[in-house]
Amino acid sequence: MDKSISNKMNNAAAWTSNTHLEGILIALEKRGPDSLPPHEIAKLISFIKNAVIENGRENGTLIIKGNYIVGLPANGYQREITAIKILAQRLEFSDKFHEWMNDRLRALAYRMAREHPVEQMEKIWRTMDENGRLSYIRAVHQIQTNLFSDDKVDFIPAQVTPKKMEANTLGTFEFDGNPLYDSSRLKIAINPSELMKSTAENATGAVIHEGIHSILRQLARMTNRNLIAPSHPLHKDAKMMHDFVKYDSYCSSMFREAYYADPEERIAHKHEDFARIYKEQSALRRHQVERFKARPE
Numbered sequence: 436m437d438k439s440i441s442n443k444m445n446n447a448a449a450w451t452s453n454t455h456l457e458g459i460l461i462a463l464e465k466r467g468p469d470s471l472p473p474h475e476i477a478k479l480i481s482f483i484k485n486a487v488i489e490n491g492r493e494n495g496t497l498i499i500k501g502n503y504i505v506g507l508p509a510n511g512y513q514r515e516i517t518a519i520k521i522l523a524q525r526l527e528f529s530d531k532f533h534e535w536m537n538d539r540l541r542a543l544a545y546r547m548a549r550e551h552p553v554e555q556m557e558k559i560w561r562t563m564d565e566n567g568r569l570s571y572i573r574a575v576h577q578i579q580t581n582l583f584s585d586d587k588v589d590f591i592p593a594q595v596t597p598k599k600m601e602a603n604t605l606g607t608f609e610f611d612g613n614p615l616y617d618s619s620r621l622k623i624a625i626n627p628s629e630l631m632k633s634t635a636e637n638a639t640g641a642v643i644h645e646g647i648h649s650i651l652r653q654l655a656r657m658t659n660r661n662l663i664a665p666s667h668p669l670h671k672d673a674k675m676m677h678d679f680v681k682y683d684s685y686c687s688s689m690f691r692e693a694y695y696a697d698p699e700e701r702i703a704h705k706h707e708d709f710a711r712i713y714k715e716q717s718a719l720r721r722h723q724v725e726r727f728k729a730r731p732e
């Protein structure tokens with residue numbers, strides 16, 4: 436285990452006073468997570484996360500807005516968060532999975548640049564009202580879902596609906612039931628006031644980010660129904676997502692740096708690579724157009 440992380444963990448007192456948790460933290464600090472299989476790591480993340488929330492509820496230190504817990508006390512639970520971060524970093528998708536994800540996002544960026552180079556899209560975007568913008572991001576989500584699907588894994592688009600949320604949140608991905616069951620629907624909620632403040636680039640990035648969550652969660656769901664054959668190149672990664680969802684190991688941004696270590700979030704943040712390729716492709720396309728125009732009749 437990284438020495439500085441282990442020192443940090445030793446120096447901070449655990450905020451929770453749960454002897455089982457204390458045992459886990461000490462074991463992690465001593466031995467690190469290296470020998471643990473993915474499903475054990477997923478279980479441990481979930482256990483620590485729930486212990487933190489339970490403890491925060493008991494002592495009333497959670498930051499709550501409306502009906503939702505949105506934060507932990509500043510600097511609180513640092514030892515627990517560091518432990519979750521170390522565990523989450525160990526949940527790695529395979530190189531094959533990364534290649535597949537990068538390849539599909541590249542295909543999406545090429546397609547979008549071909550239809551509307553980014554500057555042209557920004558101009559159109561500025562003339563669009565809320566409904567126009569929602570229709571546009573629904574179309575982006577549909578294209579993304581189609582491009583990720585093939586004859587072996589068939590993804591369905593999430594319902595993209597407007598929903599009032601706290602400021603600075605543009606979009607979220609959610610379910611209206613057990614995420615592993617087909618009876619629960621996939622939903623991407625978009626905050627209308629943030630949508631109207633946003634550029635086309637930001638809104639597109641947000642819906643692609645949520646779209647990646649949708650794809651990852653559907654891989655977990657397909658695994659739950661044994662729809663991904665062991666011979667499928669993504670079988671192992673889908674199985675890891677299944678463990679991750681089954682044990683509810685996802686860490687939202689309230690877990691501070693553990694959010695950026697979260698395996699699902701690390702993949703969803705590939706929307707930033709998409710944005711870069713979309714810009715590059717748009718620039719190439721602009722040069723092509725310019726060259727074409729410069730040719731004599």
Ligand SMILES: [Zn+2]
Pocket residue numbers: 644648700703
């Ligand atoms: Zn996310």
